[in-house]
Amino acid sequence: xxxxxxxxxxxxxxxxxxxxxxxxxxxxxxxxxxxxxxxxxxxxxxxxxxxxxxxxxxxxxxxxxxxxxxxxxxxxxxxxxxxxxxxxxxxxxxxxxxxxxxxxxxxxxxxxxxxxxxxxxxxxxxxxxxxxxxxxxxxxxxxxxxxxxxxxxxxxxxxxxxxxxxxxxxxxxxxxxxxxxx
Amino acid sequence: xxxxxxxxxxxxxxxxxxxxxxxxxxxxxxxxxxxxxxxxxxxxxxxxxxxxxxxxxxxxxxxxxxxxxxxxxxxxxxxxxxxxxxxxxxxxxxxxxxxxxxxxxxxxxxxxxxxxxxxxxxxxxxxxxxxxxxxxxxxxxxxxxxxxxxxxxxxxxxxxxxxxxxxxxxxxxxxxxxxxxx
Numbered sequence: 500x501x502x503x504x505x506x507x508x509x510x511x512x513x514x515x516x517x518x519x520x521x522x523x524x525x526x527x528x529x530x531x532x533x534x535x536x537x538x539x540x541x542x543x544x545x546x547x548x549x550x551x552x553x554x555x556x557x558x559x560x561x562x563x564x565x566x567x568x569x570x571x572x573x574x575x576x577x578x579x580x581x582x583x584x585x586x587x588x589x590x591x592x593x594x595x596x597x598x599x600x601x602x603x604x605x606x607x608x609x610x611x612x613x614x615x616x617x618x619x620x621x622x623x624x625x626x627x628x629x630x631x632x633x634x635x636x637x638x639x640x641x642x643x644x645x646x647x648x649x650x651x652x653x654x655x656x657x658x659x660x661x662x663x664x665x666x667x668x669x670x671x672x673x674x675x676x677x678x679x680x681x
Numbered sequence: 682x683x684x685x686x687x688x689x690x691x692x693x694x695x696x697x698x699x700x701x702x703x704x705x706x707x708x709x710x711x712x713x714x715x716x717x718x719x720x721x722x723x724x725x726x727x728x729x730x731x732x733x734x735x736x737x738x739x740x741x742x743x744x745x746x747x748x749x750x751x752x753x754x755x756x757x758x759x760x761x762x763x764x765x766x767x768x769x770x771x772x773x774x775x776x777x778x779x780x781x782x783x784x785x786x787x788x789x790x791x792x793x794x795x796x797x798x799x800x801x802x803x804x805x806x807x808x809x810x811x812x813x814x815x816x817x818x819x820x821x822x823x824x825x826x827x828x829x830x831x832x833x834x835x836x837x838x839x840x841x842x843x844x845x846x847x848x849x850x851x852x853x854x855x856x857x858x859x860x861x862x863x
Contacts, residue, residue, distance in 0.1 A: 536717070536760035536799040545758070545813040556797065558765040576727070578718035583740040614796055615738065617718040627809050631727040 500657075500680070501526060501608065502650040507565060507681040510658055512622050514674040515642040518661040520579050520597040520618040523553070523561050526653040529610055531555045533562060535575040535617035545627070546573050552651065553619060561654055562619075566647040570639045573646075574623035577633075579615060580663050588665045600659035608655055620661075621646055623668055637670045647681070682839075682860070683708060683790065684832040689747060689863040692840055694804050696856040697824040700843040702761050702779040702800040705735065705743050708835040711792055713737045715744060717757040717799035727809070728755050734833065735801060743836055744801075748829040752821045755828075756805035759815075761797060762845050770847045782841035790837055803828050805843075805850055819852045829863070 502508060510519050525531040534556040539545060541554045549567050552560040578584075581598035598615055605613050622644070624636040650656070660676040663669055684690060692701050707713040716738040721727060723736045731749045734742040760766075763780035780797055787795050804826070806818040832838070842858040845851055 534760065536758065539815060540759050540766070543815055543817075545809065545815065556760075558763075558769060576718065577722050578716065578738075581740075584722070587740060617799075627727065627813075631809075633721060633725055633727065635725075 500655070500678070502654055502656050502680070504650055504652050507647055507649045508656065509645045509647045509679040509681060510621055511643065511645040511677040511679065512569070512638070512640040513642065513677050515640050515644065516638045516670040516672070517640070517674045517676055518623040518638055518663070518668050519621040519676040520601075520659040520661050521621055522601055522616060522618050522657045524605075524610070524613065524655045525555065525561065526655055529605075529613050529655070531557050531559070532614065532616045533619065535619070538575065546575050560651040562656075563649040563651055564646065565649045569622060569644040569646060572622070572624050572639050574620035574625040575617060576625055577620060577623070579618050579659070580661060581615070585665075590665070595662035597659040597661050601657050604657045604659075605655065610655065623661075635666050635668055637667050682837070682862070684836055684838050684862070686832055686834050689829055689831045690838065691827045691829045691861040691863060692803055693825065693827040693859040693861065694751070694820070694822040695824065695859050697822050697826065698820045698852040698854075699822065699856045699858055700805040700820055700845070700850050701803040701858045702783075702841040702843050703803055704783055704798060704800050704839045705832075706787075706792075706795065706837045707737065707743065708837055711795050711837070713739050713741070714796065714798045715801065717801070720757065728757050742833040744838075745831040745833055746828065747831045751804060751826040751828060754804070754806050754821050756802035756807040757799060758807055759802060759805070761800050761841070762843060763797070767847075772847070777844035779841040779843055783839050786839045786841075787837065792837070802843075817848050817850060819849050
C-alpha cells in the first residue's frame with residue numbers, strides 16, 4: 500500500500516507464529532528503499548529497537564519502529580524466499596514466495612521494476628549462535644501480537660505473510676497477517 | 682577486474698589492519714551479484730567458512746572462499762561507506778568512499794549502472810554482541826594476511842581498500858590492499 504509521511508500502520512500476526520516480510524520503497528523514486536545494511540549501521544544493531552528508525556540505501560529514515568508488543572524477536576539477515584529457494588528445498592513446480600508477493604503487490608501499485616531488498620522479517624526467529632552460525636526457529640509471536648510502524652516519507656509498504664512451509668519458521672503452517680492503517 | 686570462471690584471486694592486506702570491501706557481479710548480467718542475505722541463508726552463517734560459497738541474488742555460487750590465512754574475522758553486515766556516511770560523521774565536502782570506488786571501477790570496465798550490494802567486507806571486525814548490538818573494532822589482520830577466492834562464473838570483482846579514517850575499523854590509518862590474479 501501507499502503510505503503518506505506521518506501515517507502509521509500496524510502489522511498483526513493474527514493467529515501467531517507467522518513471519519511477515521516487510522518492504523518499504525520511497526514513493527517518488529523506488530530505487531531508494533529500506534536497506535538492512537544501512538539500518539544496521541544506523542542503529543549499531545542487527546535490528547532497531549522501539550523508537551529507532553529503519554533507513555534507506557541513502558541513509559534517510561523511512562520507517563520508525565514505533566511500538567512492538569511482541570517478544571521482540573525479528574530478523575533482518577535472511578533474504579526473502581523466492582522460486583530458487585523452494586527449488587533448492589526440493590519443491591517441484593510453483594510455490595508462493597515473498598519475492599513474488601512483493602512483485603505482484605508493486606505491480607498492482609503500478610511499479611513494475613524494483614530491486615528485491617533484504618526484507619524486514621517481522622516476527623522471524625533467526626538466532627545468531629556461536630561462531631557466527633545462524634539458527635532457524637519457529638516464530639515466538641502469539642495470536643494478535645503486533646508491531647506499529649510510522650512512515651517518515653511517502654512510501655510504498657508491502658507486507659508478505661511468508662508462505663514458507665518447509666523450514667520451521669512459520670511452524671510449518673503459514674497463517675494470515677493483517678495490516679491496519681491507523 | 683573481470684575474472685573468468687575457475688580463476689583465483691588473492692586479496693592481500695599489505696600492511697595489516699585494513700578492511701577490503703569486495704563486490705562481485707555476474708559479467709553478462711550485472712543485475713545478478715553477490716548477495717550477503719542469500720549467502721547467509723546458503724551457508725547458515727553470518728559469513729562463509731573456507732570451502733563454502735558466496736552466492737548471488739539468484740542463489741547461484743559466484744565466489745568460493747578457497748583459503749583464509751587471516752584470523753578469520755570478516756563482516757557481511759555493514760553497508761559500504763558512501764558520501765552520506767561521511768556527511769553523517771561530520772565530514773564537510775568530498776571524502777573517498779567504497780561506494781564511489783566501486784562505481785568508478787565498474788565505469789572503467791564499461792558498466793555504468795549497477796546496484797550497490799552489501800559488500801563482502803574482508804578483514805572487517807564487527808562483533809555481534811549481546812542483545813543484537815554490533816561493535817566496531819580495528820581489523821585484526823597482520824601485514825601480508827590474505828584471502829583466496831575462486832570465481833565460479835565469469836564475473837567482475839571489485840575490491841576497495843576502505844578509506845574510512847574516522848571510525849576505528851582501519852585503525853584510523855587506511856592502507857593499501859593488493860589483488861593478485863593467480
